[in-house]
Amino acid sequence: MNVVFLDIDGVVQPPNSFERFKYMNYDTIKSLTDKYNTDYFKYDYYDVCAVYVDWLPSAVERLKYILDSTNSKIIISSNWRDTNYKNKMYDLLKIQGLDKYYYADNPYIIDGSSYYRNRAKEIDISLSKYDINNYVILDDMVELIRYFPDNFVCVRNYIQDRDVENAIKILKRSN
Secondary structure: OEEEEEOOEOOOEOOOOOOHHHHOOHHHHHHHHHHHOOOHHHOOHHHHHHHHHHOOHHHHHHHHHHHHHHOEEEEEOOOOOOOOOOOHHHHHHHHOOOHHHEEEEOOOOOOOOOHHHHHHHHHHHHHHHOOOOEEEEEEOOHHHHHOOOOOEEEOOOOOOHHHHHHHHHHHHOOO
16 A cells, blocks of 8 residues: 555645634534534534635645545645544545545654654654555655655645655655
C-alpha cells in the first residue's frame, strides 16, 4: 500500500485562513450533518467549519491528484487527530470528499522528546504496524527531513504544484 502521511495545517489549510469564524453556528453544522448523514454536532464546531471553508480547494484537489495518481491512502499525522473520537478524521475528510482515501491516524506519543521527534516516532510506528510499500510525508515541519530525507515533502502554506510533483515522484519510486 502507498501512503500519504498527512499534516493538515499548512498543507491543505493555509496558516492565515479564518473564514470558519463566519460559519461557526448551529445552521452550518445542521446542514453538514444532514448532507453527509454524519453527526457533526459531537465535534468541535471550529474543526468542522475549518474543514468546510478553510481548507483550500486547490490544495484539496492537488492532494486528491496525488492520491489518485499513486493509488495511495491517507494516514493522518496532524495534531487534528482526536483520541476521544475514533472516526473524527474520517468524518471530517468526508466534507472534502477525502473519506475514501482515509486509512488510519498515527498514534499519539508524548514522551518528553521534541515535538518533531515525537511526530517522527509516530510515523515510524505506523510504518511498522501497517503493510506500507511506499510513503510520502506532506508536512510543513521542515525538521522532519532529518528523520525521513527520502520520503519528505516540505509544504509551505498549502500544497503547490511542485509538492505534487515531488510527492508523486517519491510514491512511484521503486523500493
